[in-house]
Amino acid sequence: MKTKIGIPRGLFFYQYYPLWKTFFEELGAEIAVSGHTNRRILDMGVKSCVDEACLPVKVFFGHVLDLADKVDYLFIPRLTSVSRKEYICPKFGGLPDMVRHSLYGLPPIIDTEINLRKSGKNLLNAAMDVGSRLNCDKKAVRRALEKSLRAYREFREQVKKGALPPDIIDKRFPVLKKPSDRILNILVIGHVYNLYDNYINMDMLKKLRNNSVNLITVDMIDGCIIDEKAQTLNKKMFWYFGRKAMGTALHVLDRNDIDGVIYVMSFGCGVDSFISDLVEKKIRRKSDVPFIILTIDEHSGEAGFNTRLEAFLDMVRWRYRHEADVSSHG
Amino acid sequence: MKLTFPHMGNTYITVKALLDDLGADYVIPPFNIREALETGTRFAPEMACLPLKINLGNFIRAYEKGADTVLITGGCGPCRFGYYCEMHREILRDIGYPMDVITLEWPDKGLKEFLDRVRKIAGSLNICKILKAAKNATDVAIKVDELERLCFYLRPREKKAGTVDKIYKHFRAGVLQVKGSRNIRRLIRETFETLQSIEVDENARPLKVGIVGEIYTTIDSQTSFNIQERLGAMGVEVHRYVTVSGWIVEHMIKKALHLPRDIRYAKAAAPYLGAMIGGHAQETIGNTVLYANAGYDGVIQIYPLTCMPEIVAESILPAIERDLGMPVLTLIIDEMTGEAGYMTRLEAFIDLLQKRREAREFERKGALPWNRCRFGEH
Ligand code: SF4
Ligand code: SF4
Numbered sequence: 210m211k212t213k214i215g216i217p218r219g220l221f222f223y224q225y226y227p228l229w230k231t232f233f234e235e236l237g238a239e240i241a242v243s244g245h246t247n248r249r250i251l252d253m254g255v256k257s258c259v260d261e262a263c264l265p266v267k268v269f270f271g272h273v274l275d276l277a278d279k280v281d282y283l284f285i286p287r288l289t290s291v292s293r294k295e296y297i298c299p300k301f302g303g304l305p306d307m308v309r310h311s312l313y314g315l316p317p318i319i320d321t322e323i324n325l326r327k328s329g330k331n332l333l334n335a336a337m338d339v340g341s342r343l344n345c346d347k348k349a350v351r352r353a354l355e356k357s358l359r360a361y362r363e364f365r366e367q368v369k370k371g372a373l374p375p376d377i378i379d380k381r382f383p384v385l386k387k388p389s390d391r392i393l394n395i396l397v398i399g400h401v402y403n404l405y406d407n408y409i410n411m412d413m414l415k416k417l418r419n420n421s422v423n424l425i426t427v428d429m430i431d432g433c434i435i436d437e438k439a440q441t442l443n444k445k446m447f448w449y450f451g452r453k454a455m456g457t458a459l460h461v462l463d464r465n466d467i468d469g470v471i472y473v474m475s476f477g478c479g480v481d482s483f484i485s486d487l488v489e490k491k492i493r494r495k496s497d498v499p500f501i502i503l504t505i506d507e508h509s510g511e512a513g514f515n516t517r518l519e520a521f522l523d524m525v526r527w528r529y530r531h532e533a534d535v536s537s538h539g
Numbered sequence: 540m541k542l543t544f545p546h547m548g549n550t551y552i553t554v555k556a557l558l559d560d561l562g563a564d565y566v567i568p569p570f571n572i573r574e575a576l577e578t579g580t581r582f583a584p585e586m587a588c589l590p591l592k593i594n595l596g597n598f599i600r601a602y603e604k605g606a607d608t609v610l611i612t613g614g615c616g617p618c619r620f621g622y623y624c625e626m627h628r629e630i631l632r633d634i635g636y637p638m639d640v641i642t643l644e645w646p647d648k649g650l651k652e653f654l655d656r657v658r659k660i661a662g663s664l665n666i667c668k669i670l671k672a673a674k675n676a677t678d679v680a681i682k683v684d685e686l687e688r689l690c691f692y693l694r695p696r697e698k699k700a701g702t703v704d705k706i707y708k709h710f711r712a713g714v715l716q717v718k719g720s721r722n723i724r725r726l727i728r729e730t731f732e733t734l735q736s737i738e739v740d741e742n743a744r745p746l747k748v749g750i751v752g753e754i755y756t757t758i759d760s761q762t763s764f765n766i767q768e769r770l771g772a773m774g775v776e777v778h779r780y781v782t783v784s785g786w787i788v789e790h791m792i793k794k795a796l797h798l799p800r801d802i803r804y805a806k807a808a809a810p811y812l813g814a815m816i817g818g819h820a821q822e823t824i825g826n827t828v829l830y831a832n833a834g835y836d837g838v839i840q841i842y843p844l845t846c847m848p849e850i851v852a853e854s855i856l857p858a859i860e861r862d863l864g865m866p867v868l869t870l871i872i873d874e875m876t877g878e879a880g881y882m883t884r885l886e887a888f889i890d891l892l893q894k895r896r897e898a899r900e901f902e903r904k905g906a907l908p909w910n911r912c913r914f915g916e917h
Contacts, residue, residue, distance in 0.1 A: 258854070259850060259853050259854045261844065261845070261850045261853065261871065262850050262854070287813070287814060289617075289814060289816075294615075295616070296616045296617030296817070297617070298617065298847060299617050299618055299816040299817040299818060299820065299847040299848040299851060300816075300847055300850065300851055302617060302814055302815075302816035302817065302851075303812060303814070303816040303820060303848070303851035303852075303854075303855075305813075306811060306812045306813060306851065306854075306855055307851050307854040307855065310811060310854060310855040310857065310858035311854045311855075311857070320813070322813075322814060442625075443625060443628070444613075444622070444624065444625050444642075444647070445615070445647045446622075447615045447616035447617065447621055447622070448616060448617070451622075476586070477586060477844075477845050478586070478845075479586075479588065479618070479619050479845055479846070479847040480619075480847075481586070482584050482585075482586035482587050482588075482619075482845065483584070483587065483619055483622055483626055485584070486584040486587075486626070486629075486630075487625070487626070487629060490629050490633060
């Protein structure tokens with residue numbers, strides 16, 4: 210029988226799933242993914258996690274519990290760093306320990322550390338470590354890694370072109386309402402787990418797309434542009450997400466086709482508490498493009514959230530018409 | 540240029556020694572932490588961590604007293620502290636307090652940039668003098684921490700309640716009246732002597748509690764409602780591994796000189812937290828294990844709301860509590876924390892530790908506590 214590896218549908222799932230899936234399947238394992246986030250998963254997470262944790266970590270706990278008795282192993286890598294000289298967040302670095310010491314009766318956890326802060330070569334070591342736990346030979350691991358990196362690159366290409374990770378992963382082809390209004394270009398900044406988990410963000414992306422919005426996410430901006438912009442910061446940004454968000458914000462200032470910027474953050478997120486503020490300052494100081502921060506937590510009501518989102522879109526549209534008027538008369 | 544710097548417990552003593560010796564002009568922000576927090580909260584992002592807000596309040600008040608440049612230390616992640624400098628710079632600019640921020644850290648741009656920053660503070664002093672001032676300031680930090688440790692020991696043992704606090708307060712105020720590391724060190728010596736001469740109960744066997752958690756809220760007793768003094772007054776001996784001098788020696792000097800560091804805590808933490816994840820989470824976990832092994836009665840974890848590394852630590856602590864039988868109380872501080880509720884929890888915890896100890900002793904001695912009373916212990 211094939212070994213069954215459980216992958217929780219939380220945190221970096223929408224960033225790396227295609228890579229992880231290919232890797233494990235190449236090694237002959239079977240993959241089980243937890244269900245889509247729902248009330249039950251959220252509740253399980255909230256109940257089993259310390260109160261102070263941020264929503265995405267609580268949701269992750271829920272996903273772990275959803276899988277716990279269905280798999281042979283849980284894959285919860287210690288994601289210290291996925292890019293040179295950068296970190297993700299202390300909670301990612303401590304995630305397997307948090308899970309192991311808060312939840313009991315879990316299957317063994319593959320908690321290999323992935324730390325590419327000093328060198329990208331560590332990825333191979335990490336892959337070897339995972340492979341050895343599954344008793345795979347080195348050659349097979351090397352091959353699986355190559356193949357999974359290819360799958361990953363392909364996935365990122367698709368995302369860059371405008372496909373949303375959940376659509377690719379779940380093989381959905383969204384049917385969108387025909388635009389009834391002028392199409393707005395709205396840039397959405399946020400962590401992958403806030404942007405692409407429809408339950409967490411209360412279907413925000415769908416709502417936007419059905420409201421004649423052309424979505425642009427951080428993942429669709431060219432990495433080179435982001436890096437170039439981020440390098441102009443006074444101090445090097447040491448968070449992976451922070452660099453992307455700041456680089457994107459600075460890039461917005463160079464463009465005149467962005468009609469509005471939405472920053473989605475989770476309540477209690479340490480990284481967002483700083484980055485959202487810095488992004489807002491950068492944008493507001495130099496531009497008058499409409500900007501809004503939407504905060505989500507386990508208590509946010511959908512009605513209030515929708516109202517804020519709609520008000521924002523109305524404002525953007527009003528502004529557009531107004532400007533169009535001015536220019537046609539002027 | 541007039542410098543200022545953030546408060547954190549007794550750090551002002553070390554920084555004062557350093558800046559006096561360097562001949563720099565500076566302003567020490569007012570000591571009222573609550574007021575600083577209130578001011579900072581008005582201008583900082585709502586979910587920023589508490590130390591940032593207090594720092595900001597300090598800078599604003601210092602600016603009003605003439606300071607134009609902020610001196611702080613930095614880092615390169617993964618926790619928020621490394622980006623405090625940029626946050627301060629940006630916020631101060633936006634609210635109309637345009638202060639320059641000098642960050643003492645190893646900059647991305649290397650040695651030259653670092654020396655430039657030091658030059659800014661020290662002016663034309665030569666490198667030997669600067670190093671000497673740094674060495675003396677480090678020594679001050681070490682001595683102040685020793686002094687504090689002595690207070691931890693004496694408070695639950697003093698015969699006349701409040702003696703230690705009075706001497707300690709007197710010392711903290713006295714530092715402001717003298718100038719330079721040499722005079723500060725003399726004052727420390729004198730305070731040591733005064734403290735050593737007070738009357739103590741040699742037979743006292745106070746409860747022992749270790750304090751762990753985020754560095755600011757544990758070192759700065761005022762932020763945590765003077766927890767150290769209060770525990771002392773409740774007859775509890777406190778201990779804390781994380782100190783200012785420890786931070787200077789372990790994190791700055793030994794790192795810069797590539798000397799082997801004291802990593803007992805990391806070894807102790809290993810079974811529970813397998814990596815350095817930022818902030819002091821590894822210290823929190825490791826030191827809790829060390830306290831358990833050293834027979835302490837309890838551990839108190841303190842951290843500011845939303846502190847990322849300590850949230851990880853908090854999730855792990857129950858496992859240590861269970862494995863090693865070490866009671867842990869977690870206290871979380873933010874601008875809304877009410878003193879009354881906080882104290883109730885603290886007192887209940889100390890009560891619990893006291894009962895636990897009595898129960899254990901009862902098991903060990905096989906004597907009933909009321910029997911002992913009857914035989915004239917009271
Ligand atoms: S980055 Fe923010 S949301 Fe993500 S795990 Fe860290 S604190 Fe939570
Ligand atoms: S350790 Fe905690 S309180 Fe200190 S900077 Fe980091 S997140 Fe903020």
